[in-house]
Structure formats: C-alpha cells, structure tokens
Amino acid sequence: MNKTIVIAALAAFLPLVWSQCLTRNDTARLSADKLYYGQRKFSVSLLDALQKARPNESLFFSPHSTYRALLLAYFGAKGETEKSLKKTLHLDWANSKADVSHAYELEKLARANRREHQTVEFNSVDKLYFSKQVELKDCLKQMFNESIEILNFATEPEEARDQINKFVEEVTKDNIKDLLPPGSISHDTNVVLANAAFFKGNWASKFDKEDTQKKIFYEHSRMPVYVDMMRQRGHFNYGVIEELNTVFLEMPYKGEDGSISMYIFLPVFTVNAIDEFLEKVTPEMLDEVFSGGLQREVDIEFPKISFERKFELVPILKHMGVGDLFESGANLTDFSEKQSLKFDDAVHQAKIEIDEEGSVAAAATAIFSFRSSRPTEPAQFICNHPFMFLIHDQKSKEILFAGVYRGPNE
CATH class of the missing domain: 2.30.39.10 (Alpha-1-antitrypsin, domain 1)
Structure with a gap:
C-alpha cells in the first residue's frame, strides 16, 4: 500500500412511519457548529460504549457515519422516540427539527463545495431505502429527494440487499463488502437507512x-x-x-x-x-x-496498521440511551402516516490501513x-x-x- 485508507459504512434497517411534515423554517440560520459539537460529544460516548462492549480489543469506527445514520432516524421519529434520539445525539440546542435539518443541509453543501478543492479524498453519502408499500410524506420526499430510493423488499428482499451492499461497495471503493449479510433483509423490511463514508489521504510529512x-x-x-x-x-x-x-x-x-x-x-x-x-x-x-x-x-x-471491525450496534445504542428506537413501540410516524414501522437492527463496519505514505x-x-x-x-x-x-x-x-x-x- 502507498497510502492510508479509511472506510466506514453503517446501515440501520427498519419498518417505519411518520405522521407530520417537518415544519421548515426558512429564516433559520443556525450555525452547523452546534451540530458538530453534538457530534463530538456523541463520538466520545460511542467510543466509551464500544470500549466497554469490546474490552482489550483494538477498535476502529466512524462516529461521522454512525451519527449521520441516526440523524436520518431522528428526522422520522416522534414523541418519546424523538426525545431519546435528541438527547443521545446532543441536539438540545435545536428548537425544532427544522433547525436540525437546516444545519444538516448546510453541512452537506459545505462538504460538497470543499470536495472540489481538496487533495485528500473524503466522501460521505446518505441513503434512505423504502419499500414500495410505504406511502412517504411529501415533505420527506422534498428534503431527501436525492437520497431516497424505492426497493421491492416484499417480493425481492435478496435483490434489495444486494443493491444496498453495492451502494456501500461503490462509495467505499470495494473496501467494505457484504455489509448486510444474507437474511438481514426480509419480506417484512420497510426501510433501510444507510451511510457510507470513505477517506484516503497522504501524510504531509511521509515516513521513509x-x-x-x-x-x-x-x-x-x-x-x-x-x-x-x-x-x-x-x-x-x-x-x-x-x-x-x-x-x-x-x-x-x-x-x-x-x-x-x-x-x-x-x-x-x-x-x-x-x-x-x-x-x-x-x-x-x-x-x-x-x-x-x-x-x-x-x-x-x-x-503500520491494517485491520477491520464490524459491530452489532443495537445493544450499544440502547446502552447510550436511544430509548425505544429498536422496540415495537417506537414512534417513527414522521416518515409515513399510513404504515407502522420500527427499527429492527443496526450494523457498523469500518476498515483502516496506515503506512509510510498515508x-x-x-x-x-x-x-x-x-x-x-x-x-x-x-x-x-x-x-x-x-x-x-x-x-x-x-x-x-x-x-x-x-x-x-x-x-x-x-
């Protein structure tokens, strides 16, 4: 290898619902700094939780990827589920989801603008995969129109799983494969929320x-x-x-x-x-x-470092306080008013390689x-x-x- 490569991908899969459109406040000009500060606090909490779950092991993960996937879940949550996610993601600065969505969109725009001028490579992509049977809210389609894909989970679950895995492989340049193992997607799956992230960079001062x-x-x-x-x-x-x-x-x-x-x-x-x-x-x-x-x-x-880690996130996230997000009583009615949905599982996979060049x-x-x-x-x-x-x-x-x-x- 002549570079350092870091890859992470996270998917959270669920059957879901949302009942009320986000109230978009176009006058909101909150700094994305508040979102990043919450992410840093979340990162330390997640590191502590992973360390306790895997004591004495080398660990590697992407707080960015995990946080982004949970943010997608937050946008679909209501009631006590929303309150738990808001606390876990440290979003107490926000008066409404509109404040958070504004900061989220600012971050995406800033990241896209920077990508054209960077010599390091960092790419992060969010995806929301919904079943054909889920009747989405118009406001959700508006907010995530470029990130939403409709799949036929009910009759072709394995084909849907393959498509999601191919998305992860494409973003991570084939470094993360088979994120979702066989059987993880079923006929009852209604939605999969996913983030895939890839980083590659060379040291400013290389090792000989x-x-x-x-x-x-x-x-x-x-x-x-x-x-x-x-x-x-x-x-x-x-x-x-x-x-x-x-x-x-x-x-x-x-x-x-x-x-x-x-x-x-x-x-x-x-x-x-x-x-x-x-x-x-x-x-x-x-x-x-x-x-x-x-x-x-x-x-x-x-x-020199090269290793890969995969985590089952449900027990870890429950320990961190996401409430009923993975229970049958989860309130996810901000995704659709017609179907009852809940998160079933969450998985995170990350890989790192470090050598003299990168x-x-x-x-x-x-x-x-x-x-x-x-x-x-x-x-x-x-x-x-x-x-x-x-x-x-x-x-x-x-x-x-x-x-x-x-x-x-x-």
Whole structure:
C-alpha cells in the first residue's frame, strides 16, 4: 500500500412511519457548529460504549457515519422516540427539527463545495431505502429527494440487499463488502437507512520506507509482539494533557487547506493506562487539543496498521440511551402516516490501513499544558503501547473516524 485508507459504512434497517411534515423554517440560520459539537460529544460516548462492549480489543469506527445514520432516524421519529434520539445525539440546542435539518443541509453543501478543492479524498453519502408499500410524506420526499430510493423488499428482499451492499461497495471503493449479510433483509423490511463514508489521504510529512523496522509493541496485558514500526523526525504539533497523564501529536494530511489530521493520544504506559484514559477523556479536552497547538521537533515511531471491525450496534445504542428506537413501540410516524414501522437492527463496519505514505487527521492542535521553555532536544513520541487515534476535520470540527490500537493480535 502507498497510502492510508479509511472506510466506514453503517446501515440501520427498519419498518417505519411518520405522521407530520417537518415544519421548515426558512429564516433559520443556525450555525452547523452546534451540530458538530453534538457530534463530538456523541463520538466520545460511542467510543466509551464500544470500549466497554469490546474490552482489550483494538477498535476502529466512524462516529461521522454512525451519527449521520441516526440523524436520518431522528428526522422520522416522534414523541418519546424523538426525545431519546435528541438527547443521545446532543441536539438540545435545536428548537425544532427544522433547525436540525437546516444545519444538516448546510453541512452537506459545505462538504460538497470543499470536495472540489481538496487533495485528500473524503466522501460521505446518505441513503434512505423504502419499500414500495410505504406511502412517504411529501415533505420527506422534498428534503431527501436525492437520497431516497424505492426497493421491492416484499417480493425481492435478496435483490434489495444486494443493491444496498453495492451502494456501500461503490462509495467505499470495494473496501467494505457484504455489509448486510444474507437474511438481514426480509419480506417484512420497510426501510433501510444507510451511510457510507470513505477517506484516503497522504501524510504531509511521509515516513521513509527504509526506516521502517521490526520493533516490539507492548500489548495490553500480553507478551510483547513485533510490529512494523515506521520512524521519522520532524516538526509537529505536540502537547501534554496533564490531567490524563497523556501526550498527543498531530499528524497532518497533505492538502491545500491542511484541515484534516490524525491526532494520536499516547498515555504513559501502565497495564490499564489506555482504559483509564478512555474513561476520563471529555469532549472539552478534545476541543482544547483541536483549537491550537505548539510545534516542536519530534522523533516519532508509529506502527503500520491494517485491520477491520464490524459491530452489532443495537445493544450499544440502547446502552447510550436511544430509548425505544429498536422496540415495537417506537414512534417513527414522521416518515409515513399510513404504515407502522420500527427499527429492527443496526450494523457498523469500518476498515483502516496506515503506512509510510498515508495517514489520517485534521489540521490544528492545542495544548492543555506545556512547559514554557522550549527544549533543545527532540521530543520522543514512541507508540509502542496502546494508544487512541482520531481523524479530525478542523474546518467542520468533526471527528470523522476514531480508533484504539492495542496491537496486531486481536
């Protein structure tokens, strides 16, 4: 591989309903920043929930993809279901769904405009697949006219599943295949909500392949293992989060605006250091890291990474407080007034590859606490034990992907 590739896809499938059109407030000019702030809070909560569900494993997922799919569900929810989703997605800033839909549309427009000028590649696509038997509201058709597709779930469920999987494969350039396994779509399926996202970028400062060596990585509570460790010396944003006994580093991706970077958070190594870090890290701490930074010379050692993860999201999302979203009593009457619908399942799949050429992140880093005198010797940033990493978009202030690396043998 000569690049870093990150792919994530999420689908939530359901039978559903909505009973009242969204009230569109054309005068609303809410900043999408509020939507992104909610997404960052959601990202930390989801990371914590996944960590508890899969302790001692390397993790990788897309908060962006998961959040987008749940937003689609929120637009169709009413009553207590809507209230639970609003709380879980941190949408308390919004007075109505119209405020949220306005921010959602602003984000889509801004992302599309940026795509033409970026040297990194990031593509995220939402889809709402409905059965022919579902009588959709006109306002829903208006809002999602480019994202809605009608499929014949009732008589051709496997063909519908294949079409959805092909959509995911196309967006992720064949990196995520068979997201929905055989039997996941049935004659009773009324709707599938899906988001697929793909990222590819080259490091602004590449590693030299000749410097990559086999070195020891200390896995969580395990014997040391050997990994391909990349090495370089350069000037990077580097800082200390003293409250968490953690150092962090920003690794920017090559791009005209330098707005996407990978942030790596490396706790001082003890047996439970990464677990303690994940329990204590907050959105506010991450915001400080993302908001500014201090450059210094750093010696970096970072492992080549390649792995894929798939999650059954229903128990995780229930733990996060989505209420009755996956129960028979879910109120999804803002999709259609004629059919009774509910979510049946949710699945998330993500894949990452990192090597000397490529990497993932967002521009701008901040320091919680840093020594005032600039040291003359390069800092050491040796990633030979478990760490967390994020791919962050500074312009949108959104966490696109996140992971915890505990070693190669998971």
